[in-house]
Amino acid sequence: MKPRVFVVMPFRDKQVLAASPPDRPAVFVNFDNVYNLLIRPVLADGGCEPFRADEEKAAGDIRTDMFFELVTADVVLADVSILNANVFYELGIRHGMGPRGVITVHGGWDRQPFDIAPDRLIPYDGSLWDKAANRDDSWQKKLQAEKTQLRKALTAAIAEDKRSEGSPVYKDLPGLKPVDWRELHTAKAKYFQGILHDWRSRVKVAMKRGAPGDILTLAGDAPTRYHQETLLFAGAKGLIDLQRFYPVPEVLKEVLEMDPDHLEARCQLALVLNRLGRADEARALVSQASQENREQPELQGVLGRVYKDMWRQSWADESDPEVRKQAAEASSNLAALAVRSYELAQRTHLDSYHNGINVIAIQCLLDRLKFITKEDPADTGLKDLSDITAVVRVAATAALERSRSGADDQNQQEAAWAMATLGELALLQGESCAAAARRFYRDAVVLPDITYFQLYSMRSQLELYRDLGLQADLALSLIQIVDNRLMQLPKPGSCFKKVAVFSGHMIDKPDRPEPRFPPSKEEGVRAKLAAQLEQWQVGPGDLALCGGARGGDILFAELCLGRGAHVRLLISQDEAEFLQDSVRLPGNSAWVNRYFQLKKSCEVWFQPDRIGEAPEGFSVYERNNLWIINTARVESPPDPLYAALVWDEQPSGDGPGGTSHFADQIRHYGGLVEIINPMKI
Numbered sequence: 001m002k003p004r005v006f007v008v009m010p011f012r013d014k015q016v017l018a019a020s021p022p023d024r025p026a027v028f029v030n031f032d033n034v035y036n037l038l039i040r041p042v043l044a045d046g047g048c049e050p051f052r053a054d055e056e057k058a059a060g061d062i063r064t065d066m067f068f069e070l071v072t073a074d075v076v077l078a079d080v081s082i083l084n085a086n087v088f089y090e091l092g093i094r095h096g097m098g099p100r101g102v103i104t105v106h107g108g109w110d111r112q113p114f115d116i117a118p119d120r121l122i123p124y125d126g127s128l129w130d131k132a133a134n135r136d137d138s139w140q141k142k143l144q145a146e147k148t149q150l151r152k153a154l155t156a157a158i159a160e161d162k163r164s165e166g167s168p169v170y171k172d173l174p175g176l177k178p179v180d181w182r183e184l185h186t187a188k189a190k191y192f193q194g195i196l197h198d199w200r201s202r203v204k205v206a207m208k209r210g211a212p213g214d215i216l217t218l219a220g221d222a223p224t225r226y227h228q229e230t231l232l233f234a235g236a237k238g239l240i241d242l243q244r245f246y247p248v249p250e251v252l253k254e255v256l257e258m259d260p261d262h263l264e265a266r267c268q269l270a271l272v273l274n275r276l277g278r279a280d281e282a283r284a285l286v287s288q289a290s291q292e293n294r295e296q297p298e299l300q301g302v303l304g305r306v307y308k309d310m311w312r313q314s315w316a317d318e319s320d321p322e323v324r325k326q327a328a329e330a331s332s333n334l335a336a337l338a339v340r341s342y343e344l345a346q347r348t349h350l351d352s353y354h355n356g357i358n359v360i361a362i363q364c365l366l367d368r369l370k371f372i373t374k375e376d377p378a379d380t381g382l383k384d385l386s387d388i389t390a391v392v393r394v395a396a397t398a399a400l401e402r403s404r405s406g407a408d409d410q411n412q413q414e415a416a417w418a419m420a421t422l423g424e425l426a427l428l429q430g431e432s433c434a435a436a437a438r439r440f441y442r443d444a445v446v447l448p449d450i451t452y453f454q455l456y457s458m459r460s461q462l463e464l465y466r467d468l469g470l471q472a473d474l475a476l477s478l479i480q481i482v483d484n485r486l487m488q489l490p491k492p493g494s495c496f497k498k499v500a501v502f503s504g505h506m507i508d509k510p511d512r513p514e515p516r517f518p519p520s521k522e523e524g525v526r527a528k529l530a531a532q533l534e535q536w537q538v539g540p541g542d543l544a545l546c547g548g549a550r551g552g553d554i555l556f557a558e559l560c561l562g563r564g565a566h567v568r569l570l571i572s573q574d575e576a577e578f579l580q581d582s583v584r585l586p587g588n589s590a591w592v593n594r595y596f597q598l599k600k601s602c603e604v605w606f607q608p609d610r611i612g613e614a615p616e617g618f619s620v621y622e623r624n625n626l627w628i629i630n631t632a633r634v635e636s637p638p639d640p641l642y643a644a645l646v647w648d649e650q651p652s653g654d655g656p657g658g659t660s661h662f663a664d665q666i667r668h669y670g671g672l673v674e675i676i677n678p679m680k681i
Contacts, residue, residue, distance in 0.1 A: 009079035081107035098178035213631030241451035304341035332377035356392035419444035445485035503662035504552025504646030524681035540564040549582040550591035552646035572624035641671035
């Protein structure tokens with residue numbers, strides 16, 4: 001996602017007074033030229049999306065739109081070369097909005113006002129922009145050198161901005177909170193919020209389909225970096241809910257690159273790392289975050305979860321029940337650490353019943369182990385279990401009542417957690433409350449928007465009681481209730497041994513001026529593809545993904561089907577449009593016939609139906625590349641992706657979304673790329 005850079009600067013011709021010497025005559029500078037010939041191309045070449053207020057295309061109040069951009073842009077770049085009142089007014093607004101995202105440039109003319117004199121200024125050569133300057137070859141060479149130097153400086157400043165406070169207001173007033181523009185009611189803000197609402201609806205559908213690749217692709221539709229951060233984090237949560245953990249760390253690291261202070265992303269990253277067996281990394285991450293956010297009890301809850309999982313992993317593989325209990329007692333120091341962390345989180349926020357129920361559960365399990373093994377487990381230091389139980393009961397009951405005031409998925413998920421907590425409390429009271437425990441769990445699991453992750457978490461918690469012999473029979477009956485519901489949801493775990501993807505050129509049309517994949521090369525390409533698939537041992541139990549176009553896509557799909565792989569075509573457009581643009585050749589129906597023959601044996605997804613139309617300004621072909629790769633990322637085991645490309649190896653093709661873009665994305669994710677160049681066969 002390109003950072004949106006709102007450029008604040010003078011417009012048109014302005015008289016410029018030199019800072020020194022005092023008797024130097026004034027010059028005239030056209031600042032539109034400074035923007036169009038220097039600042040805009042430099043930012044664009046550096047991977048940013050630059051814009052000024054005068055470039056706003058939508059009808060509306062220019063003043064309102066200007067305020068909106070000052071608040072929401074990823075970066076505001078202010079040219080403070082002259083004492084222009086509008087520039088300094090807008091710069092002051094941005095300084096008050098948040099701690100970062102401000103860069104100032106200067107052409108070396110006027111001295112700076114006292115208030116911004118200490119701030120870092122990035123210089124550019126103002127002498128190039130004197131209207132009297134002769135723009136000859138020498139001037140052009142100087143301009144190119146200036147662009148190179150300024151691009152390096154701005155790229156470094158934008159990268160550093162994520163780790164610094166560019167606003168002197170926030171630097172000098174620690175504790176000041178930035179504005180939250182999500183509640184704004186301007187037309188543009190409502191438009192962006194509408195995008196978020198529409199996206200969440202699509203994600204909800206993708207969740208019900210069990211299609212995490214769709215979720216990741218939808219996150220790429222963000223109109224701003226703020227939205228991308230929001231959507232990526234929601235996408236990561238969706239992947240977690242579907243138990244697709246392998247791609248989640250990379251997604252959350254992208255979120256943290258955009259917002260290093262995103263506490264919930266750090267918490268979720270720790271939980272996922274722990275689930276992936278990387279407990280040491282998870283513990284280090286949470287410990288560091290705890291040091292930096294001592295007032296945040298959520299982190300203590302996450303740390304409790306890490307310790308609990310480490311404790312469980314130390315004995316879960318023991319098949320003999322008695323040996324398992326002995327092992328659980330032997331590693332009880334980890335359980336004690338979990339209790340202390342959960343207890344601190346719960347005492348800080350008495351309504352955090354999800355932390356409190358873990359305190360109760362682990363303490364009761366340790367007490368049970370002491371009774372069974374006749375050994376003394378590690379001391380948790382807990383003295384008031386009955387008081388915590390009462391507080392948790394009240395908090396969970398209150399949360400359940402609150403959740404009934406709304407029917408959206410967030411309320412239903414809160415209801416599910418609250419019911420499971422009350423059901424667990426009933427389980428701990430034994431057979432006298434068995435009917436209540438079963439009722440709570442039955443009511444929880446049938447909620448329409450309950451996720452696989454919630455059900456799996458409930459089951460995992462109940463397994464603790466079953467495996468360590470505390471109310472084991474009742475726990476087993478509750479596990480059966482959860483399992484019955486799990487069977488009704490899409491299975492989230494990857495069911496493929498490996499995933500192979502393809503991108504490549506279409507067979508050339510007869511009138512193509514420069515050949516890329518002439519029809520005469522078809523058999524040679526087929527043979528090369530067949531050999532590559534044989535080398536990778538693609539076959540039964542594997543997934544093959546491609547776009548379905550004539551030429552390379554169809555050849556790849558036919559070969560993979562012949563080897564017994566499951567083939568899925570991800571189509572970029574509605575079928576009629578796709579056939580016209582990407583399958584049919586003039587006067588030749590052979591490729592269309594082969595496409596329809598493939599459809600009989602392949603799974604076929606159409607982009608507009610699955611994830612909606614591409615946003616305005618987005619290439620459906622680039623989006624389809626990302627859709628294929630994202631689907632592969634979440635369907636693949638932790639092995640690398642296998643990517644076959646039929647490509648002339650030119651860096652650009654006939655437009656966006658070509659094989660060059662696909663190759664770059666695969667390499668970004670560490671996939672194995674094999675290139676077949678038709679022109680070299």
